[in-house]
Amino acid sequence: MTTLLLTGFEPFGDHFVNPSEMIAKELNGQEFSKIQVIGKTIPLRFNEIKREITELIDKYEPEIIINMGQASRSAISIEKVAINLANTNKIVYNCGSKPEEEILEPSGPTAYFSSLPIKILVEYLNEYQIPSYISYSAGTFGCNQIMYHSLNHISMKKKPPSCIVGFIHLPLLPEQVLNSPHSPSMDYNMMKTSILLVISKLGEVALTG
Amino acid sequence: MTTLLLTGFEPFGDHFVNPSEMIAKELNGQEFSKIQVIGKTIPLRFNEIKREITELIDKYEPEIIINMGQASRSAISIEKVAINLANTNKIVYNCGSKPEEEILEPSGPTAYFSSLPIKILVEYLNEYQIPSYISYSAGTFGCNQIMYHSLNHISMKKKPPSCIVGFIHLPLLPEQVLNSPHSPSMDYNMMKTSILLVISKLGEVALTG
Amino acid sequence: MTTLLLTGFEPFGDHFVNPSEMIAKELNGQEFSKIQVIGKTIPLRFNEIKREITELIDKYEPEIIINMGQASRSAISIEKVAINLANTNKIVYNCGSKPEEEILEPSGPTAYFSSLPIKILVEYLNEYQIPSYISYSAGTFGCNQIMYHSLNHISMKKKPPSCIVGFIHLPLLPEQVLNSPHSPSMDYNMMKTSILLVISKLGEVALTG
Amino acid sequence: MTTLLLTGFEPFGDHFVNPSEMIAKELNGQEFSKIQVIGKTIPLRFNEIKREITELIDKYEPEIIINMGQASRSAISIEKVAINLANTNKIVYNCGSKPEEEILEPSGPTAYFSSLPIKILVEYLNEYQIPSYISYSAGTFGCNQIMYHSLNHISMKKKPPSCIVGFIHLPLLPEQVLNSPHSPSMDYNMMKTSILLVISKLGEVALTG
Numbered sequence: 001m002t003t004l005l006l007t008g009f010e011p012f013g014d015h016f017v018n019p020s021e022m023i024a025k026e027l028n029g030q031e032f033s034k035i036q037v038i039g040k041t042i043p044l045r046f047n048e049i050k051r052e053i054t055e056l057i058d059k060y061e062p063e064i065i066i067n068m069g070q071a072s073r074s075a076i077s078i079e080k081v082a083i084n085l086a087n088t089n090k091i092v093y094n095c096g097s098k099p100e101e102e103i104l105e106p107s108g109p110t111a112y113f114s115s116l117p118i119k120i121l122v123e124y125l126n127e128y129q130i131p132s133y134i135s136y137s138a139g140t141f142g143c144n145q146i147m148y149h150s151l152n153h154i155s156m157k158k159k160p161p162s163c164i165v166g167f168i169h170l171p172l173l174p175e176q177v178l179n180s181p182h183s184p185s186m187d188y189n190m191m192k193t194s195i196l197l198v199i200s201k202l203g204e205v206a207l208t209g
Numbered sequence: 210m211t212t213l214l215l216t217g218f219e220p221f222g223d224h225f226v227n228p229s230e231m232i233a234k235e236l237n238g239q240e241f242s243k244i245q246v247i248g249k250t251i252p253l254r255f256n257e258i259k260r261e262i263t264e265l266i267d268k269y270e271p272e273i274i275i276n277m278g279q280a281s282r283s284a285i286s287i288e289k290v291a292i293n294l295a296n297t298n299k300i301v302y303n304c305g306s307k308p309e310e311e312i313l314e315p316s317g318p319t320a321y322f323s324s325l326p327i328k329i330l331v332e333y334l335n336e337y338q339i340p341s342y343i344s345y346s347a348g349t350f351g352c353n354q355i356m357y358h359s360l361n362h363i364s365m366k367k368k369p370p371s372c373i374v375g376f377i378h379l380p381l382l383p384e385q386v387l388n389s390p391h392s393p394s395m396d397y398n399m400m401k402t403s404i405l406l407v408i409s410k411l412g413e414v415a416l417t418g
Numbered sequence: 419m420t421t422l423l424l425t426g427f428e429p430f431g432d433h434f435v436n437p438s439e440m441i442a443k444e445l446n447g448q449e450f451s452k453i454q455v456i457g458k459t460i461p462l463r464f465n466e467i468k469r470e471i472t473e474l475i476d477k478y479e480p481e482i483i484i485n486m487g488q489a490s491r492s493a494i495s496i497e498k499v500a501i502n503l504a505n506t507n508k509i510v511y512n513c514g515s516k517p518e519e520e521i522l523e524p525s526g527p528t529a530y531f532s533s534l535p536i537k538i539l540v541e542y543l544n545e546y547q548i549p550s551y552i553s554y555s556a557g558t559f560g561c562n563q564i565m566y567h568s569l570n571h572i573s574m575k576k577k578p579p580s581c582i583v584g585f586i587h588l589p590l591l592p593e594q595v596l597n598s599p600h601s602p603s604m605d606y607n608m609m610k611t612s613i614l615l616v617i618s619k620l621g622e623v624a625l626t627g
Numbered sequence: 628m629t630t631l632l633l634t635g636f637e638p639f640g641d642h643f644v645n646p647s648e649m650i651a652k653e654l655n656g657q658e659f660s661k662i663q664v665i666g667k668t669i670p671l672r673f674n675e676i677k678r679e680i681t682e683l684i685d686k687y688e689p690e691i692i693i694n695m696g697q698a699s700r701s702a703i704s705i706e707k708v709a710i711n712l713a714n715t716n717k718i719v720y721n722c723g724s725k726p727e728e729e730i731l732e733p734s735g736p737t738a739y740f741s742s743l744p745i746k747i748l749v750e751y752l753n754e755y756q757i758p759s760y761i762s763y764s765a766g767t768f769g770c771n772q773i774m775y776h777s778l779n780h781i782s783m784k785k786k787p788p789s790c791i792v793g794f795i796h797l798p799l800l801p802e803q804v805l806n807s808p809h810s811p812s813m814d815y816n817m818m819k820t821s822i823l824l825v826i827s828k829l830g831e832v833a834l835t836g
Contacts (some may be wrong), residue, residue: 074283075390083708083738111710111738119728120802131394136710137764158326174399175338185340190212190383193650202412290501292529292554310537320501320529328519345501346555492701493808547802549812592817593756599702603758606815608801 002035004199005062007053009069009142012044012094019170019191020068026192035203038062044142046086050104050149057153062203065150065165066116068195069143072172074184075131076194078118079138079167082147083111087140104148112151116166117205124201130166130194131186138167168198211244212273212348213408216262218278218351219304221253228379228400229277235401244412247271253297253351255306258314261416266362274359274374275325277404278352281381283393284340285403287327288347291356292320296349313357321360325375326414333410339403340395347376377407399403420453422617423480423596424473427487427560428434430462430512437588437609444610456480462560464504464515468567475571480587482620483568483583484534486613487561490590492548492602496536497556497585500565505558507537522566528571534584534602535623542619548612549604556585586616629662631826632689634680636696636769639671639721646797646818647695653819662830665689669685671769673713677731677776684780690827692777692792693743696770699799701811702758703821705745706765706794709774710738714767718821731775735739738776742830743793751828757821765794795825 006027008020021041028039038060042052057065071077086099093099118134125132138144147167154163171186215236217229230250237248247269251261266274280286295308302308327343334341347353356376363372380395424445426438441460446457456478460470475483489495504517511517536552543550556562565585572581589604633654635647655666665687669679684692700705713726720726742834745761752759765771774794781790798813 026287073391074386074393077390080712081710081738083740085707085740085763087761109736109738110740111736113710113712113737126387129387131383131386131390131392133390134714136712136767140763174340174395177283177340178335178338181286181340181342183340184283186383186394187396190396190640195289289503290529292499292531293567294498294531294554296552318527318529319531320527322501322503322528343505345503345558349554491809492804492811496807544805547805549804549810550800551808551809567706592758592813595701595758596753596756599704599760600700601758602701602811604812605799605817608814 003060003062004035004037004064004066005056006037006039006062006195007056007067007146008039009042009044010094015141015176017173017176018070019173020070020186022188023068023192023195027195032199033203035199037199042146044093045095046099048097049142049145053146053149055152057150063162063163065154066198067146067150067167069167069169070172071139071143071169072183073169074171075133076125076191077133077135077169078116078121079135079169080118081111081112081113081136081149082138082144082151082167083140084108084148085140086145087132091141093142102109105146105152108152112148112155114147115164118166120205121198121201123167125194125197128197130190130197132194135169138169143167164202168195170208172180211273211276212269212271213244213246214265214269215246215248215272215404216251216265216276216355217248218251218253219303223301224385226382226385227279228382228397229279231397232277232401232404236404241408242412244408246408251355253302253361255308256304256305258351258354262355262358263362264343266359266372272372274363274372275407276355276359276376278376278378279381280348280378281392282378284378285334285400286342286344286378287325287330287359288323288378289327289343289345289358290320290322291347291353291360291376293317293357294349295354298352302351313354314361317361321357321364323356323375324373327375329414330407330410334403334406337406339399339406341403344378347378352378373411377404420482421478421480422453422455422482422484423474423478424455424457424613425455425460425474425485425564427460427462428512431509433594435591435594436488437591437606438488440606441486441610441613445613450617451621453617457615460564462511463513464511464517467515467560467563471564471567472571475568481581483581484616485564485568485585487585487587488590489557489561489587491587491600492589493551494537494543494609495551495553495587496534497532497553497587498536499529499531499554500556500562500569500585502526502566503558503580504563509559511560522563523570526570530566530573532565532584533582536584538623539616539619543612543615546615548608548615550612553587556587561585561587582620586613629691630687630689631662631664631691631693632683632687633664633666633822634669634683634694634773635666636669636671637721640718641822642803644800644803645691645697645714646800646815647697649815650695650819650822654822657826660830662826664826665823669773671720672722673720674722675725676769676772680773680776681780684777690790692778692790693825694773694794696794696796697799698766698770698796699810700796701798702760703710703752704760704762705743706741706744706774706796706797707763707765708740709739709765709771709778709794711735711775712767713772718768720769731772735779739775739782742791745793747832748825748828752821755824757817757824759821762796765796770794770796791829798822
């Protein structure tokens with residue numbers, strides 16, 4: 001049995017929900033052929049994200065880590081790179097923190113590439129008629145932060161286990177854009193299906209590799 | 210029994226489907242309490258749109274006309290105004306026509322306002338968590354054209370029946386933006402639900418008025 | 419000598435300047451071969467716009483009226499149509515008015531087309547390498563309002579003089595987007611050159627027609 | 628005297644000009660108090676960019692390197708990070724190359740941060756009323772590539788000289804968006820002023836540091 005750690009974030013800013021949390025909760029505990037999903041919500045607090053994610057990794061020792069978050073984008077976007085930096089512009093962490101050009105890990109490298117087979121996953125989602133693309137910036141907020149900490153933590157393990165790590169940005173839900181109807185959104189079921197398809201494809205690709 | 214004429218357009222440009230046609234076909238023949246839906250597909254041919262829509266109006270004598278079309282927008286947009294003009298820019302009618310600043314009805318007025326209770330409908334969709342807004346330009350292509358001809362034809366009837374007329378723009382479907390994933394889209398079921406909610410609200414508002 | 423009435427609006431919302439006012443002031447009193455420019459600033463007050471513009475028209479009896487305003491757009495956009503409606507969404511008039519789907523002229527027609535030779539002007543600006551396009555919606559705020567009142571006032575004159583009337587939307591200035599650097603803007607000199615080119619072309623086209 | 632290597636790219640895609648080349652050529656050979664500018668055009672050829680930029684660095688041994696390029700953005704954007712990757716999507720290098728998720732330097736790190744004082748420069752441009760922002764993705768085309776090679780080449784020098792390196796994205800010129808007038812653009816003089824202001828500020832900040 002393969003363990004997949006699937007994280008979402010709690011709501012932030014003006015939002016009352018966060019689809020990444022909804023999916024993490026809904027899929028928590030489910031098994032898909034060879035994959036067991038551990039779904040967890042991460043608080044969007046600047047000084048807690050590292051501890052939360054590294055403790056989860058140490059506790060569950062997953063073979064796959066998928067961190068999820070939300071962004072005002074029109075499609076499922078799978079992130080290629082996490083950078084060693086936090087910078088808030090107009091958004092604020094839920095703890096009130098507003099880091100400015102702050103390094104996440106003083107001794108860490110400038111960036112990590114995701115170890116997910118991103119191109120394969122994007123093509124797979126497109127086959128199933130779900131708009132999707134590779135993104136080369138996960139921003140400089142919580143989403144980039146958790147992705148960086150996940151990749152850094154795995155890379156620092158003495159015997160690095162065969163663990164693949166990545167981040168997926170979900171669009172906003174339709175109910176989150178009622179006051180800004182010119183912003184794009186995506187149906188919840190399509191988001192959830194996307195994550196199920198990613199899990200299914202990873203079961204095939206990663207585990208037989 | 211109230212008759213509602215619901216039109217959609219055939220696909221155009223690079224598209225193989227048009228959600229407005231899909232919904233018109235799916236709802237054709239259905240009855241909703243007091244409302245009987247006549248769903249029809251209109252060819253996107255510059256010289257045929259007027260004849261097609263006026264013949265349908267004369268044949269079915271509907272109390273409600275909702276013309277639908279698609280646009281690359283992020284939400285259901287209900288059009289306020291139809292102008293007496295066709296102008297193609299980069300899109301071409303399916304017949305190959307490319308009208309340039311062409312008047313639709315030489316003896317018609319410059320514009321008509323929709324007679325749908327637009328604000329009520331937009332608020333109603335928002336209550337049901339569907340992103341929606343009032344649009345003040347239906348463009349200068351087939352969508353504006355059919356809306357203008359519908360309103361003009363009703364206005365010219367000697368004994369104008371109590372007919373309310375309007376146009377609703379649907380977003381693109383997710384499968385229509387796979388090659389342009391930065392474009393917004395909307396799930397088919399949410400679009401269909403929007404039209405059902407509009408029909409339901411019109412049953413309440415328009416028929417008891 | 420031909421008289422051209424050129425209006426701009428005072429600043430509104432968060433803005434301290436309005437390029438339309440700046441250009442109206444700068445060109446006021448200037449003569450270009452056969453054209454004398456009367457440049458005026460219009461207060462952005464819902465209940466004063468009609469009176470202000472009609473009094474100016476009656477006082478100066480211009481052969482050409484160009485109303486200008488600003489919009490968050492990337493190019494000079496020349497408006498085709500003014501509709502008989504005011505509706506404020508998130509912006510508020512400087513007097514505090516927030517009309518909702520309010521008719522501007524109870525006895526006026528639904529809309530007027532501009533009588534400027536729009537297509538010729540857009541092509542002329544493009545020749546001079548200035549991004550420009552025809553717009554089919556002037557919105558539902560002060561810009562649409564002054565355009566509607568100008569066209570309506572001219573159309574109601576018993577002996578309609580040979581007066582051509584239109585509206586030009588200017589982009590924001592670079593200094594207006596410092597806090598929203600993803601918004602488009604345009605250099606002041608390019609905006610002013612645009613208006614000078616429009617005046618020059620109108621001198622040619624309109625006056626020899 | 629401080630040497631500043633300022634590079635621009637040749638035009639690509641449908642474009643006949645590239646403002647980054649124009650500025651590099653115009654400022655080539657100029658001296659600004661303590662700074663001597665060497666302006667060079669780099670061919671946008673996948674297999675030549677590394678050789679071209681490293682030869683220029685070795686030849687001129689600059690204390691400051693500013694690589695410039697163009698992007699369809701609304702403001703001057705100063706890049707924070709260069710990643711070890713090339714990936715072409717719809718654009719093609721002028722040599723016809725279309726790298727797909729290709730590593731730029733097999734033995735190089737995943738990414739470098741710019742050593743320009745980006746935040747100070749953005750604030751300085753804003754003071755002078757020029758829209759500007761920090762960008763966290765230079766893309767995956769020639770712009771990211773030259774920035775990566777510049778930073779990598781400097782980092783590999785045995786005795787790393789005190790050299791600061793960065794990349795600045797210029798918007799399109801107005802004449803480049805005539806066929807896509809909904810795209811943002813910026814006046815050439817404002818772009819050139821931006822680069823002069825950056826040079827001036829670097830003269831102050833970097834050289835007295």
